[in-house]
């Protein structure tokens with residue numbers, strides 16, 4: 079059985095395959111994460127081969143045939159190429175980190191329109207000049223952790239269920255996230271200042287964040303370590319090195 083499928087998607091990766099083709103991984107609106115072959119994609123005159131580039135949003139036509147390992151991407155049209163991201167090294171670095179984060183996690187091959195919309199919106203935000211690229215990246219990181227089922231709550235302590243807001247200080251455990259002062263005093267986890275707690279709160283609820291490189295970097299390394307605890311095989315985000 080074969081069918082023609084159409085969906086919008088963001089390109090995560092593109093690699094050469096054989097002398098003439100390319101293999102691409104997309105996160106699509108209607109099919110979730112898919113890997114496809116672009117026949118003739120290495121040809122310099124292949125429009126599809128050029129359009130299907132990491133970070134681009136595209137409309138694709140997929141020729142789906144049962145029994146085939148990798149399905150065929152038969153054509154693509156460009157929706158957005160995020161030119162402001164591509165011309166700014168700092169934006170580009172965090173843009174690739176977002177793609178790496180998505181591509182590095184196991185995602186079911188099934189539609190997840192909310193996640194797709196979240197990804198698309200975060201790239202639109204990164205492409206605008208509303209906010210520091212690193213802040214945009216951390217907002218996405220927290221949203222993505224929630225989508226993966228590893229939410230870091232700023233409402234209740236995961237160990238005792240008491241309310242988190244209003245504590246004099248907090249703790250952070252890599253297996254559970256932010257904990258209350260009572261649980262932290264019992265020797266659980268690292269101490270987390272109210273400043274950092276407020277920052278988590280702002281990042282999660284899209285409130286304005288005062289950019290302080292030191293605290294922002296601290297949250298970033300905390301989130302990476304948190305994901306390392308929850309995701310087998312996840313080590314680092316290479317895009318952020320160097």
Ligand SMILES: [Zn+2]
Nearest residue numbers: 235238258261
């Ligand atoms: Zn607690």
